[in-house]
Amino acid sequence: MLDFTWGDDAFPLRFTAADDGPVLASITTGVDAVEPRRPEQRARPALVEVLAVGEGRGLGSMRAIRTAIGDRLRHVEHRESAAGGRRVLTLVQRDERTGVVVTTRVERFDGVAAYRVASTLENRGSAPLLLQQVTSGTFIGLTGHLGDPEDLDLWTARSEWCAENRWSSTALSGTAGLADIDAALHGHFARGSIALTGHSTWPSGERVPVAVLEHRGTGRALAWEVEHNGPWRWELDTLFDPAEALALALLGPTDVDHAWLHRLEPGAAFATVPASIALADGGFAGAIGQLTEHRRRSHLDVHADTARSLVFNDYMNALMGDPTTEKLLPLIDAAASVGAEVFCIDAGWYDDGGDWWPSVGAWEPSTVRFGDLGLPGLLQVIRDRGMTPGLWVEPEVVGVRSPVAQSLPEDAFMHRAGVRIVEHDRYFLDLRSPAALAHLDAVFDRLIGEYGARYFKWDYNVTPGSGPDADAASPGDGLLGHARALLEWVEGLRARYPGVVLEACSSGAQRMDAATLARFDLQSTTDQQDARRYPTIAAGAPVAMAPEIAGNWAYPQSEWSDERIAFTLVTGLSGRLYLSGNLDRLDERQLDLVREATAAYPELIRHHALALPSWPLGLPAWDAPQVALATATSEQTLAFVWNREEGATSLVLAFPALRGRAVEAETVFPTALPAWSTSWDAEAGELTLDLTGAGESARVLRLR
Template sequence: MQYRGHHLSTDGDWRQHVVSLEDPQTGLLAEVVFRAIPGLGVLRSFVRLTNGGAAPVVIEAIASLVTAGLPGSGGGGLDDIDVYWADNDWFAENRWQHRPLRELLPDLDGPPHRAPRRGCFTMTSGGSWSTGQHLPMGAVVDRRDGSTWLWEIEHNGAWHWQVGERAPGLYLALLGPTDAEHQWRLVLGIGESFETVPAALAVSPDGFDDAVARLTRYRRAVRRPHPDHTALSLIYNDYMNTLMGDPTTERLLPLIDAAATVGAEYFCIDAGWYAEQDENWWSTVGVWHPSRSRFPGGIEVVLDHIRSRGMVPGLWLEPEAVGVDSPVAADLPVDAFFQRGGVRLEETGRYHLDLRHPAAVAHLDEVVDRLVRDLGVGYLKLDYNVNIGPGTDSGGTSAGVGLLGHNRALLRWLDGVLDRHPHLVVENCGSGAMRADAAMLARLQVQSTSDQEDLLRYAPIAAAAPVLITPEQCGNWAYPQATFTAEEIGFTLCTGLLGRLYLSGHLDRMNPEQLELVARAVTVHKEIRPSLADAVPFWPAGLPAWDDTSICLGMRTPEASYVVVWHRAGDDTELSLPVDHLAGVPVKAEVLFPPRAEVRLHWDAASARLQVRPAAAPSASLIVLRA
């Protein structure tokens, strides 16, 4: 395409640069839009295409951002460059990896070739889960000086990125759905326009942690305002290792009392509340009316009890799912569902709503408005448990075009829900964090970080989550049980303290000493949560590996720095943790939680290192560093 001009403008805090391009053969016009807040160190980019020609144009891929000049380019050499990416899976989220670039892109210098090299290193989403296999993020880091480029594709569906080598260095390409990877093939009619999904690029001379800090501030700048982003309301949810989708009035009432006793502010009834006890709730979802057999006096008795204990009631929904045995499957038109070749797509006993269709939107609007209006629900947990594949060809489009259209319609629907109910707190969940992307998190207030049921395995997931999610949105499960030792209770509670403490567990079965330990964690979290709303993460021991015996996560705030140390195995361990931003500062280090923890601490201001000898494994502690 050929350059046609550019335009600079200001939009509030944002500076915008639009570059206009044209393909003289087809008449295809492109506006490449760059947006940034001065001083933030993050660039946002997307592209608008318009067919200004005399015939339709077929688009098979269009990048949101393509750039060269990555670290190591321009004669600096690529031998010291690392590439970062993150694998993601159910129960095993946020597994960051890095390898030397030259192990991924071998040096091919030698006799000149007639064409540039063809290889590149890529990451690609699979199906309708945006984070079901990998995160839509990556980075390149120069080991010599820490220079870092960190990127994110801001989309709740299909995406693809690649890093490759072209003289004189590296290039980066960030894309939404493509034909080759996702069956996305768009026919752009005469006069029609299309806009790519946005992408963000954070650039830092000061290392990976600083790049994440910049991206964290950027995420706060672009997301929808909501009072819960600063309130960090404390939630109890009855699911994890507790009722596991089988709630009744009898089971819930003692849990409600116990949750209120320790200081929870919201109480969410998770899956199963809508299903009769003799039916398969998986294949019958879609109507979203309370079960009569589970709540003989009506679910209102339970919700009223939640309110009487000073908490806000919440319910679980899976809005895009309609069970094959649900009456909704017959009530809505076929075009309100995903389909291929005129046949509704079915996955594990579920159909999938297509929110491009007004009947699907009207159905979900009725459900949400009824629950908020008639039942007084103030919290919704929205789940997404089925990967429906590449999409829907309803309307004669390619499957990928259909999925992109639905994904954008979903975002519009969420905006509409929050426009009508601005104080409703909405959690994003997708079999844990299988759809934990920037597009969803720019709208919703809480993100489930995992469905992981093992407290020891949850630690690396929670520790790495702030690369993807702002700290105040990280809904990290803490599920203490009466059968746990005090150390195990402290371990699981520490998992939630530097994010959004998200409680579960049979608190109703605990003895007074155990309940007091949970209540102490809640008190500590409430004391520090105002500063977490502005905190940026850091990793004193580096990003965690899945099998690390000791794991660390830090939060840097204007008032103090906090570090959680999880010690999963091994005896007589001593950690030396660099906290470089406190170099030369005579800070005081102390354990905030658990009380009476057998942890030895020493701060060396000259080397900016915190020496930690943790208690015997398994154990965890929250440490504060204050000047």
């Protein structure tokens, strides 16, 4: 009999295993689930569930839990280790029938109530095993930690191009939740789940791979995320015992959802994608706060972007993919004049034909756009103006009009049934191919070594569907190999060029997953060109990433009012200010407003890097008339507030962490425009804003 607890003092995990059962992982220590009437029906899912062809499930359903191999796993050993503020628990199990040995690694950082889990399967049997899905981790004890499911809300986010991070809640016991079928009466499990999936190479193209369960009464919360730059699935399942009624399964690609089948030969090993959970008492914000700290500690150890320099990019509501010397020179001067430290030339710098979309791939500068200066000369102008030069790239694809589409060998591209995959006039490099990797090496060696680019906006605007089936048991298996090869290559690039800064962008934020974010310095949060629609995206971004890497665009225009310019700048300042727009057309008064924001930026970004997010109005609806985001440290709370309602008169923001304290509110930005009157209610922990006559406007407020 195995029974021990491990992990965070406040929220440890409990691991148990009967002599005749697999290892179970619970997020609560005090509740023992009741077995069903028929003992052959195991009531609780195993830590690792393995679905394989010819093995199937131990109980019929479409759920990830109760697999036959999962039922048969038995504990072999477990051990602990610690180094550098990271603690690791390793558990080993074995299935005697197939010979599969499963090694699960659970890790946590000191002082953080969050856990990362991943498992490796080794086939020590004599026959191949055809894997259909494997859980990275499966957790019980949700009810014991959170409370009665009748009072639980599930928070998830829809996400698409220009409409990312749209968070909403569903009552777990409501009509869209999980039905109570009275499992005890039937002596049988329910078969339904609440499950979400992400597809192909846009893991956040439909749904953000993050979710939170929150108890309305106790404030207990559980957050989780699947850390993969490709397909994923998670599911909430009902269990047999009403006192311990829920299980959570976290997975990478699956057979049913993603055309994934992996042939595990004798002697071979397969590793699942990582997934993480975070536990807290402080409701939704508390759980996301723990996940935020976990993400920060998990980031690749790179230092080129420690200062988080102010970036100007020429694309958004400015050049829009049509850079020329004549257009760039005044923008370079204007960006330098407002304090930009990086100037990134976006799409089109390589295109001679006026249609940059299908011509990507060679990454050689245009011969017609930049006149006598040429691209190298323009990059030198950027350096001469005191800024670091950057370039937009989309290195994982090759346009159908690019010479690279013919010069690279055929195995450098993704294929399905022997046919090269094409989407929207682009082919896809298959990064399992040495030829594809050598091409990327040569491209970046030239752009960095020859042209001196030190910042790259790394875009990814198309996706290949279920993936390539060449040299793989299935398209999903080929895609998983490609996704892992990409992450490995990025790590190698950063090791070779430690002074280079990488921005993640995928048609905005379609690849807003923890695996990508851990290897890049910042994430473009959207391609949304309407400043009025942006606040909901910006306010929701810190659920998916640490606030300091949320690259929020600000794109002031000369025809805008001062309040509209301040509005877009507040959006930028709510994360990592990412400037664009036609700055060269602004008058001095408008430029002064931009300079006020850029002057405030260094202090604000240092604050963000230490702060945890919260939502004084709750997470906003897409069309909410007012939106608010707060980031707080022990020293101060910054509130970013947008009013989108012309006739609004007042607004009340809730700051429960400040209840009972004497608090003063001051305007951080814009101080050159009329201030909003405020009043503080210490007993309630609420700040009331007078919006009479404010109209469409936004402010950054400091509370301390």
